[in-house]
Amino acid sequence: MFQVMIEPGTYEDARRAVDRAFEIFPTDVRDKTVLIKPNVLRGSEADEGIVTHPAVVRAVVEKVETMKPASITVGDNPGIFSYGANEASFQQTGLMEASGRHYQNIGDESIRVDFNPDFISTVSVSRAVMEADVIISLPKFKTHGLTVMTGAIKNSYGFLPGAQKAKLHKIAGNPRRFHEVIVDVFEIRQPDLFIVDAVVGMEGNGPASPHLRDIGLILASDNAVALDSVIAFMMGCDPAKLGFLRRAQQKGLGEYDLDKTKVAGELRRIPDFTLPPLGGEAILGNKALQEMIHSRTLLRPRADPELCTGCETCVDHCTVSALSMIGGLPQVDADTCITCFCCQEMCPEKAITLT
Numbered sequence: 350m351f352q353v354m355i356e357p358g359t360y361e362d363a364r365r366a367v368d369r370a371f372e373i374f375p376t377d378v379r380d381k382t383v384l385i386k387p388n389v390l391r392g393s394e395a396d397e398g399i400v401t402h403p404a405v406v407r408a409v410v411e412k413v414e415t416m417k418p419a420s421i422t423v424g425d426n427p428g429i430f431s432y433g434a435n436e437a438s439f440q441q442t443g444l445m446e447a448s449g450r451h452y453q454n455i456g457d458e459s460i461r462v463d464f465n466p467d468f469i470s471t472v473s474v475s476r477a478v479m480e481a482d483v484i485i486s487l488p489k490f491k492t493h494g495l496t497v498m499t500g501a502i503k504n505s506y507g508f509l510p511g512a513q514k515a516k517l518h519k520i521a522g523n524p525r526r527f528h529e530v531i532v533d534v535f536e537i538r539q540p541d542l543f544i545v546d547a548v549v550g551m552e553g554n555g556p557a558s559p560h561l562r563d564i565g566l567i568l569a570s571d572n573a574v575a576l577d578s579v580i581a582f583m584m585g586c587d588p589a590k591l592g593f594l595r596r597a598q599q600k601g602l603g604e605y606d607l608d609k610t611k612v613a614g615e616l617r618r619i620p621d622f623t624l625p626p627l628g629g630e631a632i633l634g635n636k637a638l639q640e641m642i643h644s645r646t647l648l649r650p651r652a653d654p655e656l657c658t659g660c661e662t663c664v665d666h667c668t669v670s671a672l673s674m675i676g677g678l679p680q681v682d683a684d685t686c687i688t689c690f691c692c693q694e695m696c697p698e699k700a701i702t703l704t
């Protein structure tokens with residue numbers, strides 16, 4: 350039977366619920382490399398509720414530090430509005446400070462892995478994800494205009510650096526297929542433990558809605574499907590209506606039937622919780638956002654010949670080998686580039702722009 354913890358929690362005493370999560374779901378991290386992955390949708394203030402709150406991240410980092418891991422990495426690949434702004438997003442949200450000395454830009458290096466050819470044959474996943482012994486995922490309790498809610502499964506979409514997220518949005522083409530995409534990304538490397546910041550949740554048209562709810566809970570599980578089903582139920586949504594949960598169950602990743610989930614704590618619906626439309630219209634009908642997603646997929650680096658010294662640093666750091674030196678200047682293979690922004694960040698002359 351699957352198990353989900355629902356524990357009262359505040360940002361002042363988040364550590365107590367985190368300790369409880371590790372008691373219920375013992376996770377061996379001793380001498381292991383541990384990746385802690387919050388939801389850092391974009392740069393924002395912590396109290397806007399758009400990202401996993403720094404207090405929860407800090408509590409998890411401090412807990413794991415006591416368990417003598419070989420190393421801890423805290424990182425994420427922010428979403429569409431903050432592509433390439435990893436450090437800035439962590440700074441603004443307070444997550445840099447909460448990560449202690451463990452922050453890493455996990456968008457810097459990636460590994461190409463096979464993907465579902467119905468969408469695209471390969472994707473590049475952060476090396477830190479693929480090489481971690483243990484992954485602790487820290488989702489935020491939020492709605493999402495395309496997938497209705499964002500929880501444990503959707504948090505893994507941040508394993509993809511750069512504009513691949515926008516590219517897959519575009520390739521999916523409709524909400525039904527996007528539900529499939531997020532499960533396929535999640536399946537690449539399932540995290541070992543999930544701890545959800547539901548102290549303050551988000552309702553309405555997430556994932557960056559101004560409508561916040563004081564919920565006062567921290568949730569945890571070692572199974573994402575059971576956990577997301579509990580979140581859906583709490584939001585007032587039948588888990589069986591969510592395409593990504595149906596697909597995850599079909600793939601044997603867990604079960605959304607709450608009768609098959611043991612709940613440690615009190616499971617109850619949040620009264621009058623406002624959900625976005627189940628068909629994804631909230632985002633599909635947003636023309637400006639659709640254009641933004643499309644434009645992000647078209648960005649490519651270009652070196653300024655006046656500034657470029659031909660040092661080849663950008664070529665060396667492109668983990669998908671999309672750059673080669675031609676006539677003394679780096680040139681990009683547009684089809685291979687995943688718009689991870691690393692070449693721009695690494696160029697010592699600041700010669701690269703994304704156009």
Ligand code: SF4
Pocket residue numbers: 652653656657658659660661662663664679695696697698699700701
């Ligand atoms: S890193 Fe910058 S200066 Fe060096 S080759 Fe690339 S664009 Fe030119």
Ligand code: SF4
Pocket residue numbers: 650666667668669670671672681685686687688689690691692693
């Ligand atoms: S060319 Fe630059 S932006 Fe494109 S994948 Fe390589 S490092 Fe990333």
